[in-house]
Amino acid sequence: MSPISFSPSSLKEGRLYEYLIRFALGGAATVFTGLISSRCGASIGGLFLALPAIFCASATLIEKHEIRRKREAGLDGRRRGEEAAALESAGAVLGAFGMLAFAVTFSLTVENSVPAAFIAGSLAWAVVSIAGWCVRRKMRTMGRLRGSRRLTSG
Amino acid sequence: MMEYVIRFLLGGVVVSAFSMLGDMLRPKSFAGLFGAAPSVALATLGIAVYTHGAGYAARQTWAMTAGAIALAVYGGAVCHLLMRARFRVASATLVAVVFWLVVAFGLLSVAGGLT
Numbered sequence: 477m478s479p480i481s482f483s484p485s486s487l488k489e490g491r492l493y494e495y496l497i498r499f500a501l502g503g504a505a506t507v508f509t510g511l512i513s514s515r516c517g518a519s520i521g522g523l524f525l526a527l528p529a530i531f532c533a534s535a536t537l538i539e540k541h542e543i544r545r546k547r548e549a550g551l552d553g554r555r556r557g558e559e560a561a562a563l564e565s566a567g568a569v570l571g572a573f574g575m576l577a578f579a580v581t582f583s584l585t586v587e588n589s590v591p592a593a594f595i596a597g598s599l600a601w602a603v604v605s606i607a608g609w610c611v612r613r614k615m616r617t618m619g620r621l622r623g624s625r626r627l628t629s630g
Numbered sequence: 631m632m633e634y635v636i637r638f639l640l641g642g643v644v645v646s647a648f649s650m651l652g653d654m655l656r657p658k659s660f661a662g663l664f665g666a667a668p669s670v671a672l673a674t675l676g677i678a679v680y681t682h683g684a685g686y687a688a689r690q691t692w693a694m695t696a697g698a699i700a701l702a703v704y705g706g707a708v709c710h711l712l713m714r715a716r717f718r719v720a721s722a723t724l725v726a727v728v729f730w731l732v733v734a735f736g737l738l739s740v741a742g743g744l745t
Contacts, residue, residue: 478656478657480655480656480657480660481656482654482655482656483654483655483656484654486653486654486676487653488656488658490721492652495646495650498645498646498649499642499643499646500642501644501645502642502643502645502649502669502670502673502724503637503638503639503640503642503658504638504641504642504643504645505641505645505670505735506637506638506640506642506644506645506673506674507634507637507638507641508672508724509670510634510637510674510677511631512727513636513678513690517689518678518682518686518689518693519689519690519692519693519695519738520692520738521643521690521693522689522690522692522694522697523693523694523697523734523738525668525674525675525690525691525694525697526668526671526672526696526697526698526700526701526734527670527673527697528666528704528705528723528726528727528730528731529670530645530649530665530669530670530699531665531666531704531708531723532720532723532724532727534649534652534665535665535708535719535723536719536720536721538658538719538729539719542685543692546644557719558712558713558716558718558719559634559712559713559718560658560707561712561722561723562655562708562709562712562713563658563659563662564649564658564659564661564662564665565651565662565705565708565712566659566662566705566709567658567659567660567662567663567665567666567704567705568662568663568665568666568701568704568705569705570663571638571662571663571664571665571666571667571701571705571707572666572698572699572701572702572704572705573698573702574663574666574667575666575667575668575671575694575698575701575728576695576698576699576702578643578668578671578691578698579668579671579692579693579694579695579697579698580691581689582671582687582688582691583674583688583692583694583695584677584697586679586687586688586691587682587684587685587688589678590684590687591703593666593684593687594672594675596683597668597691598668598672598709603665605666606663608730609659609660609663612659612708614639617643618702619660623711630651
């Protein structure tokens, strides 16, 4: 089970155009949400605050990086790229629950204090996402342990 | 026009910051949390509060809860399409947007947000 680690050198794997695409997509998604809100109202606009537009680009980039890394080692790397993107999407499920916590906290607090709403919402996102990830990891570890015990006893 | 330029720049900066943070973190399942970070929401809500007031932003985030539930379904669908149906990443992430749209609008209509 790998521990959480922080590796700034991973940024070197990305190319400049990939970072520009992400910047443009982020900007475009924010403009799009603003346009939807002004045409269709706050409710439908709010829905698009959770649009997975950025995730599509991130997952494709992760696949590209894995394929590039494996090709340098003389391997195909396509399946490895797909598995890496699948892992990222499993993490995104937990992040979505964090986003839900952000939305609930923000909507309950913003009319009392705007700065408090941003701080409390962001904290709620971080706590729920990270706690969910830790619980999932613990459950997977316990499941693996149970499986290996069954194998040794059987 | 100026509002949309600010939206574009702010959205680009916030989304890039969260994405780069995700790139630097390991393992990948943990980095995936940042793929579903409320980056577009943070950029949009700041402008919404400034231009329309706190009540408007509260209505937006209330509707965002439906989008967030749909995002969890979307992530599960992408994972399933990649691991079991053997889709390519670009196809899986695009096809799963249909799931997001159906769940998000379905929940919003059930909650009466479309009326």
